[in-house]
Amino acid sequence: MNLKTFTALFFGLISCSILLAQKPTFEDFTIQGSTYLTEQDCFRLTEDVDYASGSIWYKKPIDLMQPFMIELSIMAGCNDSLGADGMVFIFSPQTNRLGYVGEGIGFSGLRPSVGIEIDTWRNYHLNDPAEDHIAIMANGRVGHYNDLAGPNAITNVEDCINHSLVILWQPNIQKLSVQIDSREVIAAQHDLVNGIFGGNPIVYWGVTAATGRKSNIHEVCFDRMSQNILVPEYPEDLGSPSPVWKGER
Ligand SMILES: [Ca+2]
Numbered sequence: 001m002n003l004k005t006f007t008a009l010f011f012g013l014i015s016c017s018i019l020l021a022q023k024p025t026f027e028d029f030t031i032q033g034s035t036y037l038t039e040q041d042c043f044r045l046t047e048d049v050d051y052a053s054g055s056i057w058y059k060k061p062i063d064l065m066q067p068f069m070i071e072l073s074i075m076a077g078c079n080d081s082l083g084a085d086g087m088v089f090i091f092s093p094q095t096n097r098l099g100y101v102g103e104g105i106g107f108s109g110l111r112p113s114v115g116i117e118i119d120t121w122r123n124y125h126l127n128d129p130a131e132d133h134i135a136i137m138a139n140g141r142v143g144h145y146n147d148l149a150g151p152n153a154i155t156n157v158e159d160c161i162n163h164s165l166v167i168l169w170q171p172n173i174q175k176l177s178v179q180i181d182s183r184e185v186i187a188a189q190h191d192l193v194n195g196i197f198g199g200n201p202i203v204y205w206g207v208t209a210a211t212g213r214k215s216n217i218h219e220v221c222f223d224r225m226s227q228n229i230l231v232p233e234y235p236e237d238l239g240s241p242s243p244v245w246k247g248e249r
């Protein structure tokens with residue numbers, strides 16, 4: 001199923017709602033660590049250097065009581081065999097956070113949090129699979145012992161190519177799912193609001209990346225980014241009609 005078909009199906013399943021679309025710009029983010037803006041409209045979170053880490057955080061929080069879809073374009077480096085460490089998409093009630101470098105991928109130590117880890121370096125003591133892998137993890141724990149889902153092996157992502165990363169949240173069935181290049185690669189069914197965030201549904205989202213003794217370039221390209229929030233039709237607090245972005249890339 002391609003992305004457009006999936007998207008049409010996803011939104012078609014949720015009746016009596018309208019799509020509020022926001023196409024983020026550079027100004028919508030705060031950056032930390034080694035992150036900078038490239039001439040190609042990408043955030044470069046790390047260079048191909050040892051022990052670097054960087055993050056971006058979207059300035060406005062989102063509500064986990066509402067369904068949404070966030071689409072990013074990521075590049076996890078050009079060095080497959082010796083590249084490291086990867087990237088993590090994170091939800092957190094606190095913004096502008098950056099955890100430990102190296103195997104921590106900028107996620108380790110952040111609590112409370114939910115992280116979607118794209119890990120490109122095998123750390124045996126963290127129970128990492130040999131392949132590049134994805135996992136949905138809680139509270140900054142990067143060892144694969146209490147994952148919400150995964151780890152699942154994925155096709156090598158250290159190929160110098162931008163890959164589409166889509167995050168879907170469906171609160172009615174408490175399902176968090178992830179697509180890479182229009183294919184679902186992992187999903188978790190979990191009560192994130194109560195199970196992770198102590199009943200607080202308002203969280204920020206960000207992306208971290210880190211290198212250690214091995215390294216890679218890590219980038220997020222915001223020109224190919226979208227954030228779609230579904231809200232009930234004609235909500236009182238919306239006022240005048242909002243522009244609808246159709247989700248074209
Ligand atoms: Ca690892």
Ligand SMILES: [Ca+2]
Pocket residue numbers: 080081120131132156157158
């Ligand atoms: Ca790889």
